[in-house]
Amino acid sequence: MDSTVLANIGPAVQKFIDRGRIPGAVVMVARHGKVVFFEAFGQDRIDDNREYRCDTLVRVYSMTKPATSVAAMMLVEEGKLALADDISRWIPELEGLKVHLPGQPAGEWPQATPITVYQLLCHTAGFTYGYYGDSYVDRLYGKSRLLSRGSTLDQMAVKLGALPLASQPGSQWRYSIATDVLGLLIQRVSGVEFDHFLQERIFEPLEMSDTSFHVPSEKQSRLADSYLLDSEGKLQVVDAARTSRVLKRPDLFSGGGGLVSTAEDYMRFCLMLTNLGQWNGNRLLAPETVQQMTTNQLSPEMMPIDLAGKRVGVGFGYGFSVVVGRVPLATFTPLHEYGWGGAASTHFWISPQHDLVGIALTQKMPFTLDLENHVKRFVYRAVKD
Structure with missing residues (x-):
């Protein structure tokens, strides 16, 4: 990876922050199983003037779905x-x-x-x-x-x-x-119980120690506020960290959107996928299962998928979007890239062709693809081979 190109990620994210479109973000990129970029930007609690950190806890919302599917x-x-x-x-x-x-x-x-x-x-x-x-x-x-x-x-x-x-x-x-x-x-x-199943079968083998359906008391200081970008273009707190609903263990464990995690934890999950079901000697799935999950399963009549607008060139596997053709809004996106996002504009993407993982986490509703696409553009430009 070209580090001089990756260095453009910071200024690109900072533009979003300076324009008041996101409070802050964490970006993490790995190639061939090794982290090549990992930085935090902006603030995770604006009212407290507190900097985003690489271990800031965020609500990943629908990025829960791939874990449930696994x-x-x-x-x-x-x-x-x-x-x-x-x-x-x-x-x-x-x-x-x-x-x-x-x-x-x-x-x-x-x-x-x-x-x-x-x-x-x-x-x-x-x-x-x-x-x-x-x-x-x-x-x-x-x-x-x-x-x-x-x-x-x-x-x-x-x-x-x-x-x-x-x-x-x-x-x-x-x-x-x-x-x-x-x-x-x-x-x-x-x-x-569903939360115990995920904990025992996925989170513990992958050492995802910060991933759960709630934030325990000893970690609450690391939780970010969650924001809404309102109709006037201002960020408003919609789930304050100090009083957040995720501070208490829920009765309903939402496999579609209930998890809290960190960039580093979620990267381990993604690296398991890029390694076709195995991480650090722990096998969760067979290689052919991961390949099946990350292959488009939709007929042409069912595409394009429609979420935050019609996503031309994008199909769906088992819990993941899958790129099947040219993506007009992100033409740099390679075929077979798969990933997903969450309601607060959290994102991850994986390119099997490049053996590459990208993660961009913020806490801003409504969901948009803007941050992901701006970061992703520089990530793919940085690929040397």
Whole structure:
């Protein structure tokens, strides 16, 4: 990697900070398994005038999904689950749901086929979130508070079973609560509480000691404030570190968005993936499983995926976006790059072609790709071979 090109990352991130678009950020880059860039910029608590640090704890939100997907594939490898399995075998609350199609009365259409484990992994099960649209089903999801931290995964399933699907299983890609359902599935199939499963099977082997569904008291001083960039272009605190909901262990462990982590912890997870399922002598998955997970699973009719706008040239695997063609908004992005992000504009990306990992973490809503793309441009320019 060309260190003189990587040196441009700092000024690029600082421009975002100076313009008030993010409070601060941590950027970490690794090539061939070795860290080549790791710096923090700006502030993680603006009111306290406190600098972002490399070990600042951040809410990674939907960057939880890849970890949940890895956990599910562990059970598949062990023969406890199959991708074609009907999930209602373990989650009977979700058997025989109704489907509300646009322009049709709610509940008129029966579910045509079972929801499978594969569809949960690919976000093609027919569920939605309620955050990203204003359809009839989205509004129902929004009112149901499916992911309340004071609820449980079992209670989530009961609520979800009373709601219609937004599309027939297997017919559309729709970003959704599917990975939270996957977390419940893991819990019921394994017989281990979901947070303990992740801790024992993923976080401990990868030495991800700062990754959890809540921040224990001895680490609370490292947690960043979370911000919203409002309509006037000002950063407003929406989840203050001192009173954050993540200071308390939740009752509902969200496999779709509940984790808190650090750049260094998440890098270990990514390096396990680049090493095809193994890190520091600990094998989590077989190489062919990682390759399957990070290969596009969507038909051309299901693409482009639509999240924060239509992402032309991007498909989806098992918990990861996958680049399948030219990406107009980021033409430097190589084929087969995979990754994902989180609601507070956290990002990671992995290029198998370059054996490269990039992580950019901030705490700014709403989600945008701006920071990722600006950092990524210099990362790829720095590749020498």
